[in-house]
Amino acid sequence: MAPKVLVSDKLSETAVQIFRDRGIEVDFEPSLGKDKEKLAEVIGQYDGLAIRSATKATEKLLEKADNLKVIGRAGIGVDNVDIPAASKKGIIVMNTPFGNSITTAEHAIAMMFATARQIPEANASTQAGKWEKSKFMGVELYNKTLGVIGAGNIGSIVCDRALGLSMKVVAYDPFLSEERAQKMGVYKVELDELLARADFITLHVPLTDKTRNILSKEAIAKTKKGVRIINCARGGLVDEAALAEAIKAGHVAGAAFDVFEIEPATDSPLFGLPDVVCTPHLGASTTEAQENVAIQVAEQMSDYLLTGAVQNALNMPSVTAEEAAVMGPWLKLADHLGAFVGQMTDEPIKAINVLYDGAVAEMNLAALNCAAIAGLMKPTNPELNMVSAPIVAKERGIQVSTTRQEKSGAFDAYIKLTVVTDKRERSIAGTCFSDGKPRFIQIKGINIDAEVGSHMLYTTNEDVPGIIGTLGRTMGEGGVNIANFTLGRAGVGKNAIALLYLDQPAPAPVLEALKETGLFTQVRPLEFDAD
Structure with missing residues (x-):
């Protein structure tokens, strides 16, 4: 459908x-x-x-x-x-x-021109029949210093446009490297230095707890006298009341705001002040x-x-269409590994470690981690998926760690999932063959080669004669067909495991019959989304 x-x-x-x-x-x-x-x-x-x-x-x-x-x-x-x-x-x-980056950056530049040359007030005066040429004395942008708070996608475009106007540009952004700043042609500075040097300040950061009122009353007091402030990013980045007072006191020469702390903005401390330009959140408003x-x-x-490609998601690692095509089998494998351990684990989980070996270690590990966590938690929370499962895991205080290593064994790549509880550690490893089908290759440190099916049965026992016969006979008597049968052991007479791929789920009487033989230390039916 x-x-x-x-x-x-x-x-x-x-x-x-x-x-x-x-x-x-x-x-x-x-x-x-x-x-x-x-x-x-x-x-x-x-x-x-x-x-x-x-x-x-x-x-x-x-x-x-x-x-x-x-x-x-x-x-x-x-x-x-x-x-x-x-x-x-x-x-x-x-x-x-990125769709409105250029538009928003251009609006910030336009607002900077508007406040520098008092264009709105001059326009209103002229259209009112006045000719107040001497009243509107502006300032040039040429050779002035522009302080850019936030040099990300939009901020970097503003920097480029400002350099084209022969402005000097200083930028404050904790994530801006010196190398990147040099390539952009700007000076990376701390916020206090930007405030002291800038003739114009423009903001291009999201509104977070750290950036709220980044231009507070105290910060505004540190600015150069005669500064002009432009905000086309988010309302709440500037203390509007404090800015209004600084304008009235003559410390700030002007401001241009496209965004406000409360929107729609029907009232603001900035409204009605001279040399203040206000627009109704038009940053992205171009055809x-x-x-x-x-x-x-x-x-x-x-x-x-x-x-399955994920782009520009705010609550999920991005996965390109190309990655989705290549990673599809590996995402499925990560989910299966998680599902195996999730169905085997009855006590609270404390920690999860996912080891990526070989070629898979170069893939999108954040997405693979999400798949493993989702598989792990779905047995007890069937509604969870790659988006919601990591949220729930974090809420439960589960520590998630990732290990990446170069090829170290017989396989070109594999994933090993280890889950820690108060009682034990449980691990399983798997790989993807050239046919794209996930395989389990190790359980409890015992090497196997098991194709994953929708209905499976896992048993553990001591390595003694008769196990294969008992499993086959009991399944046959219960009318359960075995599609594939995989065995593994730690050594002669030591711990052994069996993983049966069944055409239908094993009924409860069949499971009970296996337990009653006394040969098995564990009999566990497993279900996988293996379609």
């Missing part, structure tokens, strides 16, 4: 057509996002939800979204999506961080940007629903 997507906000027809062209059933209901009750009634029908800012994907709505696998936000901000609630439901949340982000979100959602 083809995946089904709901577009509940205004997206371009081009984006909607992308879903159709990819074979995805799509319902285009651009006004539905504003009708919370109606949206809640129908959301359970859909695998994907494509939105802008009008639709509110709240926890209450997501409770009704039993089939939803992905939410795609056409734009950067996801304030209208409850990401923790989506993660717990196993729903991937994607945005489109090109709106089309770009709509197309991008449609392509990302289609890729995920059809191939």
